Amino acid sequence: MIIDCHGHYTTAPAPHQNFREAQLAAFEGGLALPTPLTISDDQIRESVESNQLKLLRERGADMTIFSPRASAMAHHIGDEQVSKQWTRACNDLIRRVVELYPETFIGVCQLPQSPNVSISNSIEELERCVLELGFVGCNLNPDPSGGHWTSAPLTDKSWYPFYEKMVELNVPAMIHVSGSCNHNFHATGAHYLNADTTAFMQFLQGDLFSDFPDLRFIIPHGGGAVPYHWGRFRGLADMMQRPALSDHVMKNVFFDTCVYHQPGIDLLFDVIDIDNILFGSEMVGAVRGIDSTTGQYFDDTKRYIEALNLSKQDYYKVFEGNARRVYPRIDALLESRGL
């Protein structure tokens, strides 16, 4: 079984976006927020079958851990109520995709974060999604300001109530920023990668996993700049008299494989322990075209991994085993199906 740990519903039917626009217009006009528009099952089927499902089948993967479009979370737009309503609508839509294709999709939720609003206020939605909707994890935004980085670092105690709930529910979080309203940062070309690098360095500096030995994070996009600069991070840990990264960070932090060329994947697997790598493609996501140098989709990361000639055991880890370990609720679900 091949599980893609990183898929977003980037192709949601038009009424979903239309609702968002009406919602923001109402907010700006000081009017009551509208209710989400009706979306039919057929609209959902069409949006998925011609995109994610089609590519999944073509590429030979079995299951996608699926969450709302990351760039559209836009926690910096509107206020907490706007974020809450939008988040519920996004998560409910993921739930409907999962209901229509339970063999293929499994839900991960967006959180109703908002700048200067306590992360504790996101606990309720996490519980709803995990306990009522059957989701297996969440996307946690380290910068709800959208590129102004006004929050406390992820190791700050203000995040702890949320981490306690994650541990209690036994769900991991993917660290994932949203769109950028800072004109210095292109979202998918700078802000995403910067956030990945930033989060890792915060974990290196802090002692978060002494306080939460069971907390688990996935840092997407191949860990940002981290594997390429692995010597730098090992050296910084040494200079700062932190423990070795293998003990201090890498028992709790995992990287996906959203690195869109063979040399990058080669380096990732060369440098990072196989137990810390989860197959992911971010499909349909940041980069949708075909690489003229290979004739294949940039984001068909399964090809790059298959070119590595790993052992059978290592392939099992990257494609399935690590995901089942990091997301125990997936493991339980698959077991209940005899898988």
Next chain:
Amino acid sequence: MIIDCHGHYTTAPAPHQNFREAQLAAFEGGLALPTPLTISDDQIRESVESNQLKLLRERGADMTIFSPRASAMAHHIGDEQVSKQWTRACNDLIRRVVELYPETFIGVCQLPQSPNVSISNSIEELERCVLELGFVGCNLNPDPSGGHWTSAPLTDKSWYPFYEKMVELNVPAMIHVSGSCNHNFHATGAHYLNADTTAFMQFLQGDLFSDFPDLRFIIPHGGGAVPYHWGRFRGLADMMQRPALSDHVMKNVFFDTCVYHQPGIDLLFDVIDIDNILFGSEMVGAVRGIDSTTGQYFDDTKRYIEALNLSKQDYYKVFEGNARRVYPRIDALLESRGL
């Protein structure tokens, strides 16, 4: 000849830092700024001979392109006058190092940037350093706010007067941020790498090099996350209907080799054209220790490059030729010495 394109005076004698502290205390107290303290030639010799010169000799390099300590530029502290005075003191000290060791060091200047102050105000110091002190380039900070990223992107026309002067003087700039006053960003573990990635993506998005075909930038730290995510950037350029990176960006942008492990250097040279890579070590810099897995200094990047078994011609490019091409004033100086 082996030229290290990235060295900072991180070991300046104590009176330099004492002056800085007195200067900032005076600023905060609303008093007249003090004048720089006297530093003897012997103090300078000692600070360099036991550090940069010692390591340079041990590692077998010949020359370092030398600039003030990057993390201490701290453009976000004080105001424009404070930045101007500190910048002059830092640059004057670099000039003295070069005068004492003209065969080994060649100067690159800090700029008197300050948040919300026009970059045009840095032209005078650039001219002074190049025309009077014999410097060959500058370090340009894309974020003088120190981690709040309040400036316009590097492709914005507000930067153009400075670029015109760079072209006129025929000097390149290394894109280099300073310390971070944003608690999310560790300076050398996150802010530096994020800035490198951010600058590259700004160049990809913009059309700066159509306006300035002769403008040249060095992006340090191996280009941040860029080479590791080279497929992502090629794919984004394709999606955004930009020209190929080789034409659009890489005629004007160069990466150094400040990547502190063998797999990272392997990837850099695998992915980036040899004409775009300049040997650099950032010594004595961000990571000063010895890698326990190799028994060698993390930042002894010459070793990693030598392990690549490049052709003689390619070694010439990385160690000398590219630096002479990107910094024409170095080439002229060396030619005047018959080198």
